[in-house]
Amino acid sequence: MAGSKDFVNRRIHSLLGVIPIGLFVVQHLVVNHFATKGAESFNAAAHFMESLPFRILLETFVIYLPILFHAVYGLYITFQANNNVSRYGYFRNTMFLVQRVTGVITLIFIAWHVWETRVQAALGAEVNFSMMADIFSSPFMIAFYLIGVLSAVFHFANGLWSFFVSWGLTVSPRSQKVSTYVTMGVFVALAIVSVRTIFAFI
Amino acid sequence: MSTKMVKFIITRQDNPETAPYLEEFEIPHRPNMNVISALMEIRRNPVNAKGEATTPVTWEMGCLEEVCGACSMVINGKPRQSCTALVDQLEQPIRLEPMKTFPVVRDLAIDRSRMFDALKRVKAWIPIDGTYDLGPGPRMPETKRQWAYELSKCMTCGVCLEACPNVNSKSDFIGPAPLSQVRLFNAHPTGAMNKEERLNAIMDDGGLAECGNSQNCVQSCPKGIPLTTSIAALNRDTTFQAFKNFFGSDR
Incomplete structure (x- = not known):
């Protein structure tokens, strides 16, 4: 083997978070952004995505299996840590905690989101602008989606930072600092995209 | 003549199996004293803040110049060497705890x-x-x-x-x-x-x-x-x- 089970699992966990899950998240948010151009553009884009060839294979290998592994192993990592931000309130230690908190929030959100959209689609519902507008008719769901999506976006951006460290791309303190700024830029950019999209349905 | 006193709250533990407990000590201040010289003072006269006779506090030490690593303990919440922890630079009461990531042998002595x-x-x-x-x-x-x-x-x-x-x-x-x-x-x-x-x-x-x-x-x-x-x-x-x-x- 390339290394022990822990080593390989940890590296796969890190890789899957960026490729394909991170790429999928960016694609998903960008396509959804069509909602800001009106119901028709959103429905056209959603229809294009759902009529991609080999859809179930794409979904299984790009989305379901990677997220399942990332989620299960991520929970294992999360509950292994003894968080100590109250005693060591350093920036990176705070990010370490926030990464774990947003990971768990994101998992809860994704579970609900998949049930509400993809599972309902499999049961015969049509996923379109009016379905989302329906969901967002409740202020609770708006808050839930805002928290869920922003957690997901933060978890991706900060996870990108640790991906660069875990694979040995950013080694020096300066490169890690620059990468903090870049990945937080990614967070802000994706946050703007997703918040604009959510408010387009309201 | 009243002398300035230094107050310590020390997490003690009699052996690896028993539960830890806190004990307070007050010792006379001396200029430039560090945590180790304070612990030595307690060892010389093992009486706690209530005036009761007690066992001397156990800790480990070696070089006394921060190169051996033996005297590490948690001082006011932060792990560090007790030899370079100067009493005058610490907030009182000074809280001493063992580094609990390691098995505690007795009081502040741990097994690394x-x-x-x-x-x-x-x-x-x-x-x-x-x-x-x-x-x-x-x-x-x-x-x-x-x-x-x-x-x-x-x-x-x-x-x-x-x-x-x-x-x-x-x-x-x-x-x-x-x-x-x-x-x-x-x-x-x-x-x-x-x-x-x-x-x-x-x-x-x-x-x-x-x-x-x-x-x-x-x-x-x-x-x-x-x-x-x-x-x-x-x-x-x-x-x-x-x-x-x-x-x-x-x-």
């Missing part, structure tokens, strides 16, 4: 064996023995020696393990200190001859991959060792090593 076991596991030495005189090894450039000297300052004090959220009873992580030693010995021109053995050792369970990048270690290290830089550099080395192991390599 796991760190020495980890150093053995990762082969943190340079094999130079042969059946005949192998002659001088390759020379090390002076600039690299100066850089490596910083990594060699590690005194196995355990502060980085105490600060790390991933070193705990739920995980078998060996901690930052032995990882950085792998980088030190891999950087040595003779040590580099056994680089792969050490990299494979830290790619085992409880090794490098358990790091979660909280970076508390580099903030806490009393010797200012660039622990997170070492870890990231080893992440890079093990990335290559993993591919070599899996696909094979013509070296």
Whole structure:
């Protein structure tokens, strides 16, 4: 083997978070952004995505299996840590905690989101602008989606930072600092995209 | 004549199996005293703040100049060496606790064996023995020696393990200190001859991959060792090593 089970699992966990899950998240948010151009553009884009060839294979290998592994192993990592931000309130230690908190929030959100959209689609519902507008008719769901999506976006951006460290791309303190700024830029950019999209349905 | 008193709240524990308890002490202030000289004062006259006779507090010490790492303890919430913890610079009451990441032997004395076991596991030495005189090894450039000297300052004090959220009873992580030693010995021109053995050792369970990048270690290290830089550099080395192991390599 390339290394022990822990080593390989940890590296796969890190890789899957960026490729394909991170790429999928960016694609998903960008396509959804069509909602800001009106119901028709959103429905056209959603229809294009759902009529991609080999859809179930794409979904299984790009989305379901990677997220399942990332989620299960991520929970294992999360509950292994003894968080100590109250005693060591350093920036990176705070990010370490926030990464774990947003990971768990994101998992809860994704579970609900998949049930509400993809599972309902499999049961015969049509996923379109009016379905989302329906969901967002409740202020609770708006808050839930805002928290869920922003957690997901933060978890991706900060996870990108640790991906660069875990694979040995950013080694020096300066490169890690620059990468903090870049990945937080990614967070802000994706946050703007997703918040604009959510408010387009309201 | 009233003398200025220094107040201590010490977490005590009679043996590894019994429950810890707090005991308060008040001792007369002396100029320039450090935590160790205060503990020595308690040992000389083991009477607690209530005036009751008690057992002297146990702690470990060695060099008294912050190079041996033996006297580490948690002082006012932060792990550090008690020899360089000057009483006048500490907020009172001064709280002393053992570094609970390690098994407590008695009071403030802990057992750091796991760190020495980890150093053995990762082969943190340079094999130079042969059946005949192998002659001088390759020379090390002076600039690299100066850089490596910083990594060699590690005194196995355990502060980085105490600060790390991933070193705990739920995980078998060996901690930052032995990882950085792998980088030190891999950087040595003779040590580099056994680089792969050490990299494979830290790619085992409880090794490098358990790091979660909280970076508390580099903030806490009393010797200012660039622990997170070492870890990231080893992440890079093990990335290559993993591919070599899996696909094979013509070296």
